[in-house]
Amino acid sequence: xxxxxxxxxxxxxxxxxxxxxxxxxxxxxxxxxxxxxxxxxxxxxxxxxxxxxxxxxxxxxxxxxxxxxxxxxxxxxxxxxxxxxxxxxxxxxxxxxxxxxxxxxxxxxxxxxxxxxxxxxxxxxxxxxxxxxxxxxxxxxxxxxxxxxxxxxxxxxxxxxxxxxxxxxxxxxxxxxxxxxxxxxxxxxxxxxxxxxxxxxxxxxxxxxxxxxxxxxxxxxxxxxxxxxxxxxxxxxxxxxxxxxxxxxxxxxxxxxxxxxxxxxxxxxxxxxxxxxxxxxxxxxxxxxxxxxxxxxxxxxxxxxxxxxxxxxxxxxxxxxxxxxxxxxxxxxxx
Numbered sequence: 001x002x003x004x005x006x007x008x009x010x011x012x013x014x015x016x017x018x019x020x021x022x023x024x025x026x027x028x029x030x031x032x033x034x035x036x037x038x039x040x041x042x043x044x045x046x047x048x049x050x051x052x053x054x055x056x057x058x059x060x061x062x063x064x065x066x067x068x069x070x071x072x073x074x075x076x077x078x079x080x081x082x083x084x085x086x087x088x089x090x091x092x093x094x095x096x097x098x099x100x101x102x103x104x105x106x107x108x109x110x111x112x113x114x115x116x117x118x119x120x121x122x123x124x125x126x127x128x129x130x131x132x133x134x135x136x137x138x139x140x141x142x143x144x145x146x147x148x149x150x151x152x153x154x155x156x157x158x159x160x161x162x163x164x165x166x167x168x169x170x171x172x173x174x175x176x177x178x179x180x181x182x183x184x185x186x187x188x189x190x191x192x193x194x195x196x197x198x199x200x201x202x203x204x205x206x207x208x209x210x211x212x213x214x215x216x217x218x219x220x221x222x223x224x225x226x227x228x229x230x231x232x233x234x235x236x237x238x239x240x241x242x243x244x245x246x247x248x249x250x251x252x253x254x255x256x257x258x259x260x261x262x263x264x265x266x267x268x269x270x271x272x273x274x275x276x277x278x279x280x281x282x283x284x285x286x287x288x289x290x291x292x293x294x295x296x297x298x299x300x301x302x303x304x305x306x307x308x309x310x311x312x313x314x315x316x317x318x319x320x321x322x323x324x325x326x327x328x329x330x331x332x333x334x335x
Contacts, residue, residue, distance in 0.1 A: 010042045024079045033110045035119045045092045053088040054119045071095040152192025152222040154237040164334035165245035174257035185215035192222045196276035199314040209289040217283045223276040230272035238263045280326040281319045
């Protein structure tokens with residue numbers, strides 16, 4: 001089995017080469033671990049995402065069958081090697097924020113294969129064990145910051161699903177995409193404040209306010225305040241979204257990815273809120289932001305590994321949409 005840390009280095013080197021060892025038609029490299037049907041391979045996906053290919057003896061009964069979740073894609077793939085078709089259990093990470101966890105999962109799969117487990121047992125057993133570990137119901141009090149952020153996203157999701165239940169498919173927050181909501185060429189980033197008069201929001205990284213390529217980006221500033229008899233809670237928003245006709249399974253899967261495995265649990269509903277307002281900003285040229293274009297070569301200066309900054313939206317009033325235009329945006333997003 002590769003030494004600890006070498007798995008991530010292998011993915012970096014495969015990305016750099018663009019082809020790995022050239023044996024398969026996808027960029028990959030062989031490990032020293034074998035299943036009896038061939039060597040297990042570390043690979044990358046079309047966007048450079050970490051990937052593991054575990055050889056099996058035959059393809060799945062249905063080649064299109066897939067499983068996994070918002071963070072993980074689990075499927076069967078077949079590739080040609082020296083003119084011969086080889087079959088694999090194909091595991092790809094979808095959420096880059098979970099690279100460290102995915103690496104540990106891959107290392108555990110390799111360990112079980114070396115111990116004699118069959119491909120199916122090693123892969124599915126490891127994934128289930130990791131899911132059981134990560135999906136435990138939160139214990140103790142949920143941080144107000146985490147709760148506030150979730151409430152804000154659910155407020156916007158409730159508005160969108162009221163217009164079109166299928167708009168829930170545009171909720172990207174749980175899968176770690178750059179923007180919280182995205183459908184076609186429209187992206188919406190949500191920032192939530194705990195005071196009605198708050199104007200400052202925190203931006204994480206130079207790409208968070210970067211519009212999608214050939215698309216438009218909007219900033220939704222949700223203002224809420226804690227109130228014992230408030231109408232907003234995780235449970236009440238979930239029920240409202242389901243009542244609009246949104247897919248309950250998709251909604252609960254998204255909540256689970258955010259750590260909320262039980263939306264009715266006391267921990268997630270200990271505090272209630274009232275909605276003070278929603279402001280929508282159009283992030284056109286001149287909006288106060290830091291993006292890759294702010295730096296020479298489009299990259300952070302050497303030695304700067306992360307960037308977090310605040311924006312005072314009071315200085316961006318020229319980009320604030322009136323209620324009519326904001327409603328039209330939601331309608332367009334949900335269309």
